[in-house]
Amino acid sequence: MLRYDLLFTWSDWQPLEFCWLGSAIPAKPGLYRIRRCGQSQLDYIGQTGDGKMTLRKRLGMLRGVYAADMPYRDPHTAAPALWALRHSLACHFEVSVVPIEGSTPWRKGLESLAISLYRQQERQSPTVSFGRIVSGYAMSSANNSKLVMQGKRFRGGLTTQVGPNHLSSIAPVGNLTEDPQTHHWCGHQWSAWQPLVSTIQQLSKEQSGLYRIRSSESATLLYIGQGNLRDRLNAHQKKALQPYDAQSEVFATAPALQCSWVHNANWQPHQRLELENDLIAAHLLMTETIPPAQFLGS
Structure with a gap:
C-alpha cells in the first residue's frame, strides 16, 4: 500500500507555535500536516496557496490556538478544534510542510490524496479534519460582519452536549485502486x-x-x-x-x-x-x- 508520508517530500517536524516567524516555513503554496508532539497520529492535513496566501501566512492564522479563549472558525477552520485539544490535554503541536506548485484544484486534489492515503493506513481521518472536535467542547462560530449584525457570532468552549462533530471518523469502505466508472x-x-x-x-x-x-x-x-x-x-x-x-x-x-x-x-x-x-x-x-x-x- 502506498504510504501518505512517502508520497511527498515532507519537511522535518518543527514546533507549530511561532513557526510562522522567520523563514523556516516557506512563503510558497503547499500542503501541511499537524500532530501532537510525541505522537505519530495526525490531527490535521491542510493545503493553502489561493491568491497571495502561502504556507507561512496560513500557519500564522493558527495563532488563536494559543489564546486564552477558543478562536473563531475564521481565519482558520481547524483552529477551534486544535485549541480544544490543547486545552483538554495540555499538549504541544508540531508541523511539517511540503511546497506544491500548480493550480488550486490540483493542490486540493493532492490534499485529498494525502488524507485518503493516511486514512487507508490508519483506518481513520486526522483527528480534527472534516469539522470534528474533541468530546466535551463546542465549536466556535465563523467570524464575519453578517453574523455580528445578526448577533449569531459566538465563541465555543466546554459543553456537556454531544453533537455529530463529536462522533468518530468513518473508516474507508474500500481501496483506492479501482476504475472510477465501476459499480463497486x-x-x-x-x-x-x-x-x-x-x-x-x-x-x-x-x-x-x-x-x-x-x-x-x-x-x-x-x-x-x-x-x-x-x-x-x-x-x-x-x-x-x-x-x-x-x-x-x-x-x-x-x-x-x-x-x-x-x-x-x-x-x-x-x-x-x-x-x-x-x-x-x-x-x-x-x-x-x-x-x-x-x-x-x-
Missing part, C-alpha cells in the same frame, strides 16, 4: 448510470449520500459530490442549463450528463465528506487527473 468503486454499491434529469425525478427529498457525474461520451468523471442527492443533482442540472461560472461551463459543454449514486441515511455529514474525499483521491490516483468541475464552485 471504492467499496460502495453504486446505482446504474442514468441520465441526470431522470435520476432527479426518481430520488426522494430525504435521500442523502455520494454521487458522481459524467458525460455519456467521456471516459472520466466530471464531478464527485455528497449531500442531499436530489438537491445537489438538481443544482448541477440548473448550472448546466444556465452556466455562469467555470464549474457550470463544464456541465453545460458536456453532452448527455449522467449520474450514479450511493444512498446511506446513516452517514453523518462529516463522514460523507470523508468518503467523498476518498473518491476524489481515488480518481486522482487512478487517472492522474482531477474531475474537471471539481474544486471550481459549490
